[in-house]
Amino acid sequence: MSGWVAVAGLGPGADELVTPEVMQALAEATDLIGYFPYVARVADRPGLVRHGSDNRVELERAAHALELAAAGKQVVVASSGDPGVFAMASALFEALEAGPAEWRLLDIRILPGITAMLAAAARAGSPLGHDFCAINLSDNLKPWALIERRLRLAAQADFAMAFYNPRSKARPEGFARALDILRQECGPDRLILFARAVSTPEEELRVVRLGDAGAEMADMRTMVILGSSHSRLIERPGSPILYTPRWTE
Amino acid sequence: MSGWVAVAGLGPGADELVTPEVMQALAEATDLIGYFPYVARVADRPGLVRHGSDNRVELERAAHALELAAAGKQVVVASSGDPGVFAMASALFEALEAGPAEWRLLDIRILPGITAMLAAAARAGSPLGHDFCAINLSDNLKPWALIERRLRLAAQADFAMAFYNPRSKARPEGFARALDILRQECGPDRLILFARAVSTPEEELRVVRLGDAGAEMADMRTMVILGSSHSRLIERPGSPILYTPRWTE
Known part of the structure; x- marks a missing residue:
């Protein structure tokens, strides 16, 4: 049996952030599976069968990939960012x-x-330069009470926090509640980054204080990173730099 | 002024995990700065001045890079993994x-x-597939009490945990203390991954239960990932798969 499955991370968007390992797997694949917009990021070529599917059918898509591989196909499952991080x-x-x-x-x-938080952090400076956590704010697969508990404990641990899937049309109110909880725990002066569509032509970065942050600043293409209590801004001409020092007092 | 500084992530070791963006910066650089073993990973070429330096002189190295750029040089600071994660x-x-x-x-x-935890997670399966945190276990730049507090809060949040710098010759006892705390908080059955020298010829993976984990299983080249309470092993011929499902009950 010559079939295989490679779940490949396409990074945040730019071709120059795709690893040679992933490019090689794409070159060898007979079948490409994934959410439509991720499949669309891979150039077409003769001999590659493309299977785009809708959002929220991850398990069916995964089973399809395994079936094809069991039948001898070389299958790449295309993932945005890193396949092991909320993918x-x-x-x-x-x-x-x-x-x-x-x-x-x-x-x-x-x-x-390259997962979204690393790309966003790099464009803004280095907000994840000290201990941090990554939380998926979608409550599709976990109860909201668990998200709230994690936000409070992460704040008490003084982690920087990277938030995936902050906001969707199906859950417009969740992110506003998350911001309220974070303001209670961290106060209004904490720095927060909204990084939209990083490494694409639509890239947009914005750093504000938590007291000035609003849920409308994020959409499905936004990565949100909250600084720790030690995170700092370096002002300079153009955009400021957001970073978290390596030390704590 | 034509000088610039690019702090570039070389990934965990294999060339096939270095992004084209980083390769391009290395091709354009006049000066390469970094910890000796990272500078050694970049092929020599005419016109590239190499400045290897010792461990623990990060600030001096950074100032050197900025001075050279201010003098008009094109400077790459070589970092292992991702430059924004404990680098x-x-x-x-x-x-x-x-x-x-x-x-x-x-x-x-x-x-x-590609930071070490993503490479290690990918080789083992998908242990970081749900909410997680990343903690640097070195107490060079923060007090041990803060590390202990973060371990306990992260366990209470039921994060998977990625541990950087678990053990060094200078701090042989810290990791043993960390394992004791984690056993208290998470119990002996929690799964833990020791991933050494991932993506290099010396790569070695080992998954055990926390009750069977010992500090001697890690050295300076080991990435340690503790599963959450939901992490699972899939047994199969060869090495098992360690993964954390996307859902919680």
Whole structure:
């Protein structure tokens, strides 16, 4: 059996942020699977069958990839950012664990990529330069009470915090509630970054104080990073630099 | 003034995990600065001046890079992994903030890379597929009490945890204390990954239960990832898969 599955991280958007390892897997694939906009990021070529699918069908997509590989295909599952961070890798393993035993014999590789928080942090400066956490603010797959608990504990730990999926049309109110909780825990002066569509032509960065932050500053393409109590702004001509020093007192 | 500084993430070790953006900056640089082993990872070429330096001189190295750029040089500061995660980006901004005002006019870019936790997670499966935190276990720049507090709060938040710099010759006892705290908070059955020298010929992965984990399982080249209470093992021929599902009950 020559089939394999590679779950590949395409990074945040720019081609220059895609690793050679991922490019190689894409060059060898017979089948490309993924959410429509991610599949659309890969150039077409003869011999590559494209299977775009809708959002929120991660498990079906994962099972489809494993079925194709079991049938001898070389399958790339395209993921935005890094596949292991709020993306397709865990969905693939959920499908694997629930599926037929022979799937466990397949050659499965996860190919890392530049996840959104690293790209956003790099464009703004270095807000994740000290201890930090990453929280998915979507409550599709976990209760809101758990999100709230994690926000409070992370604030008490004085982590910088990277927020994925801050806001969607289906959940317009969640992010506003998250900002309220963070203001209670961290106060109005804490720095917060809104980084939209990083590394694409639509890129837009904005750093404000938590007291001035509003839920409308984020959409589905926005990565939000809250600084720790030590995060600082360096003012300069043009955009300021947001960074978190390596030390604490 | 044509000088610039790019703090570039070389990824965990393999060339195929270095982004084209970083390769381009290395091709354009006049000067390469960094910790000796990272500078050694970049191929020599005519016209590139190499400035290797010792460990623990991050601020001096950063100031050197800024001085060279102010003098018109094109400077790459080589960082392992991602420069914004426990690496050179924050040191550069510390030096920038403390330095002469004209440095703030310099063209400074942070070029993201595949940080160790993403590479290690990808090789093991998908242990960071749900909310997680990243903690530097070195107490060079922060008090041990803060590390302990963060470990306990992160356990209470049920984050998966990625540990950078778990163990060094200078601090042999810190990691053993960290494991004790984690056993108290998470119990002996929690899964823990030791991933050494990922993506290099010396790569070695080991997944054990916290009750069986020992400090000697890590050295300076080891990335340690503790699962959340939901992390699971998929047994199969060869090495098992460690992953954290996207859902919680």
